[in-house]
Amino acid sequence: MLAGPLVEARGLTKWFPAGGGLFSRRRDVIRAIDGIDVDIYPGETLGVVGESGSGKSTLGRLLLRLLEPTAGTIRFEGRELATLRPAELREMRRRMQIIFQDPYASLNPRMRIGRAIGEGLLVHGMATRSDVKDRVLALMQRVGLSPDSYDRYPHEFSGGQRQRVGIARAIALGPKFVVADEPVSALDVSIQAQIINLLLSLREEQRISYAFISHDLRVVEHVSDRVAVMYLGRVVEIAPARALYAKPLHPYTKALLSAVPRIGRHATGGGRIVLAGDIPSAMAPPPGCPFHPRCPVAEARCRSEVPVLAEKDAGHSAACHLA
Helix, strand or coil, X not given: CXXXXXXXXXXXXXXXXXCCCCCCCCCEEEEEEEEEEXXXXXXXXXXXXXXXXXXXXXXXXXXXXXXXXXXXXXXXXXXXXXXXXXXXXXXXXXXXXXXXXXXXXXXXXXXXXXXXXXXHHHXXXXXXXXXXXHHHHHXXXXXXXCHHHCCCXXXXXXXXXXXXXXXXXXXXXXXCEEEEECCXXXXXXXXXXXXXXXXXXXXXXXXXXEEEECCCHHHHHHHCCEEEEEXXXXXXXXXXXXXXXXXXXXXXXXXXXXXXXXXXXXXXXXXXXXXXXXXXXXXXXXXXXXXXXXXXCCCHHHHCCCCCCEEEECCEEECCCCC
């Protein structure tokens, strides 16, 4: 059994080129991910939250090496992904999968559902053409799809059913790590609960580790063991879910949580924290702490010194001078 992290990223960076026309010498970059360290352990769900544009989805794709990092390292099961040969990376793909936000866009509209789910089994040699249908029908039953769905097309399904297809396709190869990129954001609330319960039961059955990306902090609290809060391409706070929701340290996390209706023992009397303005452009991040232009408690040093993500309490780290 793996003793350390299943997924380990260090100094992970992704810059996208931007600006500069054909005859322009200017070469701007979008700093989508700017030096992230993160670990995900076997059987753990790491929730990843933040506003749109914070880099959540880019991080998920980097961890699977669906995007090539500009800098940094990613290790999966102790092996550095960047140094793997194509054949080795292809074999590794069996154990790393993704569930997309839009299940319809991730499915070929001209491919029947049964074929879409079974395609990976055939490509990786995990089933023959004679037994692939039985394997697919078993997967469909596990995710709550009826057998008569096998020969239907994606447009014949509801959004929740299509997401079940996406989950069946993701778990078909027996992965150890799955990036769930906003998997329930496009679904009705009642269907969200069903999909979340399905993901949690699969985690227990197969000991799957998730990077669960979402902007819905209530969902993240329910599914996560730890939560990483992202802002402008960086992790600004990471902690066990219970600790982060009970006592957030970073002003950005406090503002996000203040917008979530709370009852019972987690309720706070601090009221809603309304942040001024929008998240800055990743092409021109502010100096010092990237959050300082919107921070209600920023001091002079916040405008010039970049805070380091450091442990403030047991297992609870924050990138804030004032935490």
